[in-house]
Amino acid sequence: MDELVPTHYFMPKITFTGVEDPESHLTAFNAHMIISGGPDVVRCKMFRGTFTGTTIQWFSGLSDDHITSFAQFAKLFREQFYANRVKPPVLYDLFNVRQREGETLKDYLNKFWAFTMRLQTHDENVMVSSFEQGVTPGPLSKIRQRLSLRSDKEQSPTSTPKKQWWLETMVHILG
Numbered sequence: 001m002d003e004l005v006p007t008h009y010f011m012p013k014i015t016f017t018g019v020e021d022p023e024s025h026l027t028a029f030n031a032h033m034i035i036s037g038g039p040d041v042v043r044c045k046m047f048r049g050t051f052t053g054t055t056i057q058w059f060s061g062l063s064d065d066h067i068t069s070f071a072q073f074a075k076l077f078r079e080q081f082y083a084n085r086v087k088p089p090v091l092y093d094l095f096n097v098r099q100r101e102g103e104t105l106k107d108y109l110n111k112f113w114a115f116t117m118r119l120q121t122h123d124e125n126v127m128v129s130s131f132e133q134g135v136t137p138g139p140l141s142k143i144r145q146r147l148s149l150r151s152d153k154e155q156s157p158t159s160t161p162k163k164q165w166w167l168e169t170m171v172h173i174l175g
Contacts, residue, residue, distance in 0.1 A: 009036055011049050018054035022081040025050070026074055043070040047077075055081075089118055094130035101136065108135065 012032040016025045029050060033043055044067055048059055058080055067073045078085075097115050099108035112131055116122065 009038065009042065009046065011046060014050050015052045016050055016055050016081075017052050018058070018081065019084060021084055021086040022078050023085055026077070040070045044073050047073060088120060089115065091119055091121055091123055091126055092130075094119075094127060095133060097130065098134045099136045103136075105135070 012029055014025065014028045014032070016022070029047055033046070036046075038046070047070065051059055062076070067076070094112075094115065097112050099105070103111075112134065116127060
């Protein structure tokens with residue numbers, strides 16, 4: 001791995017100290033390298049350039065001929081820092097997503113949907129229930145009351161799938 005990194009390559013502005021999630025670091029690094037491109041040797045050199053703290057100590061302990069490709073380097077990296085991996089959330093973690101005092105309904109909705117994007121599975125009933133329980137008392141209860149006063153011909157949670165009803169309701173609320 002004696003090849004030099006070309007001068008037109010820019011180092012990613014990310015660092016890994018040894019306590020962060022290794023998957024997140026690899027994802028950020030790979031995103032940078034998609035733009036920069038480059039052969040395996042350059043990828044390996046640039047990747048080790050993102051290391052600080054205990055990560056440098058780990059890397060320094062590897063023999064010079066230990067790394068033969070970026071795929072192998074990434075595998076070693078994952079294995080070494082596996083304990084720091086952030087576990088993906090499970091569906092019932094949605095019940096921990098709550099609207100903070102002073103947070104707008106729109107901001108809460110955005111936070112809630114951002115969290116759902118990280119889930120591996122989705123269940124409409126659990127999603128709706130957790131969303132309802134996470135809202136602070138006030139605006140949503142007034143909206144529910146207004147919606148329940150509509151005629152039976154209009155959409156309601158019983159005549160339309162709950163997820164669609166909630167999405168349409170939120171779009172109506174938030175404009």
